């Protein structure tokens with residue numbers, strides 16, 4: 001039997017992931033590998049949240065549930081959004097999904113017809129091109145260059161925007177750690193208004209801001225009706241395995257998602273939703289506590305990197321990653337990551353896994369304890385320096 005072309009088109013973006021697979025294989029073989037690869041906390045979901053899920057399940061939250069999400073969770077997400085962005089948001093603007101990944105798919109299903117041109121920024125979160133192909137869109141990258149600290153330029157967006165129906169952005173950014181400036185966001189909003197594009201704004205790292213201010217473009221003039229915000233509790237609450245996220249958008253757009261919900265997930269696990277309500281009730285202090293280790297490790301990294309004239313850190317203003325420019329070594333990100341893994345059993349992601357604009361870089365996830373992180377980074381810097389000096 002033949003597999004559909006559509007399903008086959010989802011994949012094919014794992015070219016740069018060999019280092020990751022190799023590190024996993026070494027670990028299985030008993031090698032002590034320091035993994036600075038995947039964007040996942042080194043702590044589990046807080047026990048109080050798990051208890052809330054557990055009692056919710058025992059108290060009957062185990063049946064079919066409201067397809068758009070339970071009203072209390074939609075309300076809690078709307079309130080958080082209003083608190084963080086100042087943009088009036090009601091439960092009717094919120095659609096609950098099983099994770100941010102699923103929200104990305106839903107947002108593009110909503111925005112695009114087959115064959116539509118859909119823009120995304122390169123470097124990108126690894127699933128973006130596959131998500132766009134999955135909705136049969138024509139995926140077109142817009143570069144955000146290292147020279148510009150990985151902020152996309154207005155002229156590049158305008159050059160690509162002709163005929164495009166959507167633009168997907170992510171700030172704070174995975175993989176670069178960039179936080180888009182007011183100028184960048186205004187240019188993005190202008191291009192969306194001028195070219196009548198949907199803006200799909202992936203804000204799953206909105207609780208991890210180290211320097212500067214997070215701007216949610218939904219709050220910019222005339223953007224609320226054309227912006228779909230993708231969010232999730234994965235990063236803000238260390239709930240990656242709970243699979244809980246959302247799309248925020250204009251009410252008619254959110255209503256239109258009911259067809260997708262009905263025919264795919266049929267709602268999100270009800271006791272997980274109760275756990276999510278509990279998690280959101282813990283407020284901003286809880287989110288700050290979850291983000292704190294990454295804030296500390298970013299500082300540790302910046303101090304270590306000061307000593308090197310070979311490794312340059314791109315300003316890591318948000319998210320749980322640091323992008324390192326290694327072009328002075330003359331190696332590709334892929335070769336550097338491979339050699340570092342072989343020599344020191346430290347696994348980082350080649351920049352090339354996230355697009356062409358990050359070639360010659362590696363992404364370091366700040367996801368091991370402070371001491372192990374500092375040691376690994378010192379070894380990385382020493383290794384890079386030796387390649388040149």
Ligand code: PLP
Pocket residue numbers: 039098099100101102125170174202204231232233234240244245
């Ligand atoms: N968007 C970005 C930029 C991410 O980095 C991730 C996960 O790493 C996701 C979305 C998906 O997150 P989740 O599906 O766990 O909510």
